[in-house]
Amino acid sequence: EIRLSLVGSEMCIRDRSTLTPLLVHENVRGFDMALLRELLGDLYEIEELRVSPSDMGFYFIRRPRVYIVMCLRGRRRFATNLQDLYQQVCEHMKPEEDVGAIPDLLRDSAGHVTLTKSQAEQLEEYIALYTSAHGQDPSQDPCCVFDLSQKADWAGIARRPQLPTLRKGSARLWSPFHGRFLTRRERAAAMGFPVYSDLAEASGVPMDTAWSAM
Numbered sequence: 689e690i691r692l693s694l695v696g697s698e699m700c701i702r703d704r705s706t707l708t709p710l711l712v713h714e715n716v717r718g719f720d721m722a723l724l725r726e727l728l729g730d731l732y733e734i735e736e737l738r739v740s741p742s743d744m745g746f747y748f749i750r751r752p753r754v755y756i757v758m759c760l761r762g763r764r765r766f767a768t769n770l771q772d773l774y775q776q777v778c779e780h781m782k783p784e785e786d787v788g789a790i791p792d793l794l795r796d797s798a799g800h801v802t803l804t805k806s807q808a809e810q811l812e813e814y815i816a817l818y819t820s821a822h823g824q825d826p827s828q829d830p831c832c833v834f835d836l837s838q839k840a841d842w843a844g845i846a847r848r849p850q851l852p853t854l855r856k857g858s859a860r861l862w863s864p865f866h867g868r869f870l871t872r873r874e875r876a877a878a879m880g881f882p883v884y885s886d887l888a889e890a891s892g893v894p895m896d897t898a899w900s901a902m
Contacts, residue, residue, distance in 0.1 A: 700727035732758035813840035836860040
């Protein structure tokens with residue numbers, strides 16, 4: 689918390705010296721805006737915009753974010769309420785039906801998978817955590833996915849029915865129900881890329897043809 693405050697203070701000092709007309713700050717939900725208002729509120733009009741993939745009917749991943757938009761007083765101004773405008777955009781673009789679920793996402797075929805010793809140990813820890821939390825074998829849950837690139841005691845169990853947070857290098861997403869890792873195409877679909885025809889249709893965009901032969 690102290691480190692974040694120092695970083696935030698340094699950023700605010702820089703912005704006070706540069707007087708950039710328009711600033712956009714991206715952070716996680718729960719970010720305390722008090723520091724920005726205290727250090728920049730006299731110079732900038734400050735609005736926050738809270739967004740999430742679920743606002744567009746997309747529930748594969750958890751990625752709620754808050755965008756803090758700041759307009760330099762006397763140079764820029766807000767023409768409308770950002771959150772209201774965002775809601776209007778969501779209502780206009782959101783598909784009539786939610787975009788799938790994890791069981792619909794895992795549709796590719798994959799050959800025999802051999803886990804490394806480290807991955808097998810991580811899987812055992814995840815299974816123990818899952819069984820303790822839900823009282824059932826995760827291999828019976830088609831929505832269960834573990835990230836074997838992350839330590840179980842650090843990453844924990846993703847809230848069903850969502851995937852673990854996708855990070856750089858998160859190529860080791862394991863489905864106990866299917867007994868395999870998610871394929872590249874399935875991970876791309878989870879992030880919203882229109883790699884399947886039905887996902888493209890639901891999103892109102894053309895299918896990414898680079899994946900059509902895979």
